[in-house]
Amino acid sequence: MSAITKIFVLDLNDATKADPSSFEEVVNLVHEKKEELGVKKQYWGVPVEDAGKLYWTLEYTSSTPPPLTTPILTALSSHSTTQKSVSLSFPPSKPGxxxxxxxxxxxxxxxxxxxxxxxxxxxxxxxxxxxxxxxxxxxxxxxxxxxxxxxxxxxxxxxxxxxxxxxxxxxxxxxxxxxxxxxxxxxxxxxxxxxxxxx
Structure with a gap:
């Protein structure tokens, strides 16, 4: 199996919607634990179509990555009202x-x-x-x-x-x-x- 890519779609709370750069708190928490989480790279941004959402993508090194830690999930909840995620296993021939x-x-x-x-x-x-x-x-x-x-x-x-x-x-x-x-x-x-x- 290929390494997993996980995409989170977040509905931002009012504070983070007003200052999306504050989400980098979550990015930095993951970055600090990237070796144990097996995170290769993170991407994040607010869609052109909807300033109330934020897409956060984690590229993992493994096909079976460990779950995010409680402090990371707590920080994630402090920036969003709802969260959905999908896990993807792109083949090496067609990477995302x-x-x-x-x-x-x-x-x-x-x-x-x-x-x-x-x-x-x-x-x-x-x-x-x-x-x-x-x-x-x-x-x-x-x-x-x-x-x-x-x-x-x-x-x-x-x-x-x-x-x-x-x-x-x-x-x-x-x-x-x-x-x-x-x-x-x-x-x-x-x-x-x-x-x-x-x-």
Whole structure:
């Protein structure tokens, strides 16, 4: 199994929403324990679309990382009102990491409906990534089913900026593929972030 990447989606409390840099308290706590936690690198940022959320990604060195310590979880709770997380095991041939290092990172989380065929969904997500990678300004793209739920997928893509992403979504090719994919999903969220990092 590949090393785990964990993405947390946090609803920020008012204090951290007013000063997102205060979240670096959590980042620093993890950094201090990075060897025992097996954390290789952290990324975090507030989406362009929603200043009330923060995405925090941990890249681990292991496929079975230990849980976060109580002091870290306590600090995490002091900055957020709710937290959700997904665990991803990107294959070495299609790593998620390069997309997290670009000027603009897109993170999309999809849950597919009970009636959706996983294979058909897979084919169209692959087409979407292939189309994106062929568009100027898309530097990387990969996706994977989450470890927690075989009907939940996460796509990460790296862009040179919002202008490139917006140019891509206006293409006929994107419209055709998205028109097939969207009805297959029961839930979806998307964020575009200029991520900070620490390793």
């Amino acid at each position: 990491s390069p997309s997290l290092q670009t000027p603009l990172t897109e993170i999309a989380i999809f849950a597919i409906s009970a009636s959706t065929d996983r294979q058909i969904f897979t084919e169209h997500v692959e087409k979407l990534i292939e189309a994106g990678l062929g568009f100027p300004g898309c530097e990387n793209g990969s996706w994977i089913w989450t470890e927690e739920d075989g009907r939940q997928a996460v796509l990460v893509a790296g862009w040179t900026g919002m202008e490139a992403y917006l140019g891509f979504v206006q293409t006929a090719e994107f419209g055709a593929i998205a028109g097939i994919l969207i009805p297959m999903t029961s839930e979806r969220s998307m964020a575009h972030l200029a991520l900070k990092s620490k390793e």
